[in-house]
Amino acid sequence: MKNSKSGKSYNTNLAFIPPEYLRTENITPECVVYSFGTLLLDLLSGKHLPPAYALDLIRRRRFSLVMDSSLDNQCSEDDQAKLLQLASSCLQYEPRNRPSLRSLVAALFMLEEHSQVPSSSLMSIQHASATLFQNSSPLSDACSRMDLTSIQDILLKIGYKDDDRIANELSFQIWTNQMQETLESLQQGDRVFQAKHFEAAIGYYTKFIESEMILSPTLFVRRSLCYLSCGMAQEALGDAMQAQTISPEWYAPLYLQSAALQKLGMNKDAEEILQDAIIKEAKWKSLE
Structure with missing residues (x-):
């Protein structure tokens, strides 16, 4: 799905559409932020959780029910909490309550130094996916x-x-x-x-x-x-x-x-x- 606004083009995947798209059928920067939040949540949990259910767990700080246990040794509890809170902010129902693309990039940049994972450590996950x-x-x-x-x-x-x-x-x-x-x-x-x-x-x-x-x-x-x-x-x-x-x-x-x-x-x-x-x-x- 694609849409243009102010001369800029924005894209998102149907699997990650925000709720307002069903009403407006327009793709905006806020839609892209929501889609990113859904994708981030999928990466952190290792599965596709309904956003409303995930937001409730994050709000109650039940992080262990959201996070993929295979990430425990690769991501500190503090970073896990920060990433889940970031995903939560992106998945807010009202577009105006979501972070801007600029602030989203800034937040990810601050976490970058903690996210360096050797590719060899991911081989088992990749091999499992290939088998599936x-x-x-x-x-x-x-x-x-x-x-x-x-x-x-x-x-x-x-x-x-x-x-x-x-x-x-x-x-x-x-x-x-x-x-x-x-x-x-x-x-x-x-x-x-x-x-x-x-x-x-x-x-x-x-x-x-x-x-x-x-x-x-x-x-x-x-x-x-x-x-x-x-x-x-x-x-x-x-x-x-x-x-x-x-x-x-x-x-x-x-x-x-x-x-x-x-x-x-x-x-x-x-x-x-x-x-x-x-x-x-x-x-x-x-x-x-």
Whole structure:
């Protein structure tokens, strides 16, 4: 995404967009600062954390829950705190509350003398990343080919097993007529989704999601695929991003984001997200 202001050009990546972009669709220096904050947070944590969640942890000084433990011997606790506070300032919701590009560079310059890490010490991390990129899966292959039928088949096989909250919490609901009706919309949505009646599935899933009975990343991923199959790539991207917010460690939302970005013609962004998804899937399955 690109935009010009006062004769200057500013760029940012869709994966790191600030909240105001969804309203204005304009890229400003403040947007670039937000994108940098998101990237810095990813580097420090070793994963993609939802900004709101990360800001809450930083505000409560729960730095150990944010920082990648592999950086403990390479970055002092003081520098970790400074870097996280810098990322926090860049991720402020209001653009006017973010630092300027000039002050951001100055802050990084002050930390530079502490950031010299021999490249040899990073070899193990680079080697691990290279290994993960080789671990393609049926879902990554289907996504790279934009094979929506295969993606659907895989999602049906996964079912709700990666979304254990929905099974656990539904069993404890107090069953009123309204709740029973809402649950029936979910079950009907699953049936028409399996039958590839995607427009109908969108309606049923939307009814269940709007009931706010349970936040289910699986439902957002399924509705995202429905939107893709109906040629509604922007809506598909929004659902995939919502699924990632609910379940940051799950890989499926990233694959749907990549597919949606391909549909939107943003192939470079789609490839970057696809690589992230492959890494995240390998990590997820290593813990099974």
